[in-house]
Amino acid sequence: MAGLAPEVAAMVHAGARALRDGNAGRANALLDQACQLAPAHPEPLRYLAILQLHTQRAPLAMATLQRALALAPADPLLHSDLGTAQSACGAGDAALASWRRACALDPGQAMAWFNLGRNLQQRGETAGAIEALEQATNLAPDLLPALLLLGDALTHAGRFESAALRYHDALRLHPACGDAWRGLSNIKTVALADADATLLQAQLRRHDIADSDRVAMGHALGKLEEDRGRLDAAFAAFADANALQKRLTPWRAQAFWHYVEQALAASAALPAPVDPTLGHDVIFIVGLPRSGSTLFEQILAAHPQVEGASELPDLGIVLQQESQRLGIAYPHWVAQAGPDDWHRLGHAYLQRTAAWRSRRPRFTDKQPDNWKHAGILRAMLPAATVIETRRDPLETAWSCFKQQFYSQPHFANDLHDIATVLQVSQRAMDIWRTRAPTRIHLHHYEALLAMPEDRIHALLDDCGLAFDPASLDFHLAQRSVRTASAAQVRQPLRGDTARARAYGTLLDPLRKALATFP
Structure with a gap:
């Protein structure tokens, strides 16, 4: 926010806090005012666009970001956020171009690489997704979503040992991460190791984990027990996981x-x-x-x-x-x-x-x-x-x-x-x-x-x-x-x-x- 008057910078910060706290009305009022007070600065516009994205107004966010880019055409954050808005509007090719532009302008931006990799993966361009997600995880080793998506992409490419390493990296950050356990379990030709079994059973004994993670770990436990020939235990694990999921999301x-x-x-x-x-x-x-x-x-x-x-x-x-x-x-x-x-x-x-x-x-x-x-x-x-x-x-x-x-x-x-x-x-x-x-x-x-x-x-x-x-x-x-x-x-x-x-x-x-x- 270099170049903003202190009171305008404070207004943008207050708007961001209001958005974080779920007060979209207050955030909108503050960020609108900041844009009016600093019409030649792109950053209030960028935060306003983020608010518009969060409130399901993607076309408006795209227009706001275009206004900001007219002021700062080489700003990598603006290009990255524009990609998100374009993607929300269904303009997938334009979104990829924006994320690639953001990565080229600042190769040290982990989130731009993550967004690029995530959307390449959704389009089935797995090789490009792996390259982008590896960049993201190298820049931000603790970025859990990037580790998980990289594991998925490596699995889709048939690189199962490398995928398992990424899922284990995710589990070191969050041992009860259901998506990581699901990823390991979906490598169906490889059984979970003894260390995996010990960690999994320890996590399932916790009382402070999300239901979605418990469902995924229950399925992983079922596969573990089936691979070990303990079919009664496997059946019970699958049944418990599915019963919990059915309570959460009933099917008619x-x-x-x-x-x-x-x-x-x-x-x-x-x-x-x-x-x-x-x-x-x-x-x-x-x-x-x-x-x-x-x-x-x-x-x-x-x-x-x-x-x-x-x-x-x-x-x-x-x-x-x-x-x-x-x-x-x-x-x-x-x-x-x-x-x-x-x-x-x-x-x-x-x-x-x-x-x-x-x-x-x-x-x-x-x-x-x-x-x-x-x-x-x-x-x-x-x-x-x-x-x-x-x-x-x-x-x-x-x-x-x-x-x-x-x-x-x-x-x-x-x-x-x-x-x-x-x-x-x-x-x-x-x-x-x-x-x-x-x-x-x-x-x-x-x-x-x-x-x-x-x-x-x-x-x-x-x-x-x-x-x-x-x-x-x-x-x-x-x-x-x-x-x-x-x-x-x-x-x-x-x-x-x-x-x-x-x-x-x-x-x-x-x-x-x-x-x-x-």
Whole structure:
């Protein structure tokens, strides 16, 4: 704040304290006044923009920061904050450019490197994310979020030993850090060490930890006990963690059932597409989590014509934006949409995902929840391929129960809810497949394990891809895998992946729940 009059500097400090204390009204009054008293100084404007960001006024924050940059175009903090505002407005490319500019102007700014790395990671640019996050952690070794994200990025890149080191660095800062324990547990091919077990059990005995951390540590304890063959203890740990999460974020089975029934009805009759070739670039891989979808994507992504994009949010975002435009919740507007509407929405999705076609002509979108939208794709992206993956129901359900999911509320916190979703989703997909039999194809995980070459040939055929031997060596593919199966799909196929049956009668309630559905 060099150059500010002392009383204006004090006003900016008071505004920052008011924002910290949650008094947005007072903060706004103080910072507005400071900007009026010092119109030629960028720092009051920067703090005003931070307030505007905190109060969900990102476009206004972006305009305020542009005013500040007109006064100080080489200020790295302004460029870094502008990146945050641009990102909040959906201008991802501009945000990355702003963060890169901030890093170039002042390479010693840890937060600019962190923001750059975080957003590169979200875009699937894992190599660049690792480089930026390593810069952030070198500059600020105690920056916990950077350590965690670096661990995640290294995991996605298949560098599991380096990832584990970063998670352990995080635990040295915060031994009850649930995200660090979740990261270690998600390296599923490596068991926790004895020292990890001792630390984990000590943290779980504490009474001063956040519920979210306790849930993550409970899942880590479950994996630890399963790896050691103590299945009673493993079941209890998973059950306790999920019960706590369900209390925190209840999931509504009835609302889910009604939603699917509405989607089935709304998509029964759709108009013929304007362009039947639209969407040929896209291969959607859908199905419940833990059903083998990451493995199928890895096989496809090993093909020289296919980019593996992992779990993209874009289809859901396009549909949500249309709901907001119409003021009608999806799927209630589906029956009203005409051919031109679907054509427009299909182009919007392809525009949002264009970066994934920059190196290879086709790409995979492996967002599991996209199965809910499979019924409308024959109108929106009529040439897209949909691969539905299924695994043994008991194994799928139990694997979901053991996996902590970031997005909550989630059906995986309760065994009966998992059974409900499994049965309802499969019924819906069976109906949608009869409506688009040439575009929606069912593939079974166990069949792939039993006859890998035959099933890989069939998978490529269903996608309209010529056979390439690289798909047989999918585990050698060098790509970012941004799911909980990142370690598993970098190994050759194994036939001994079943885990649920070893739990015996402990899973009888789950078997009963699965049997109650036709």
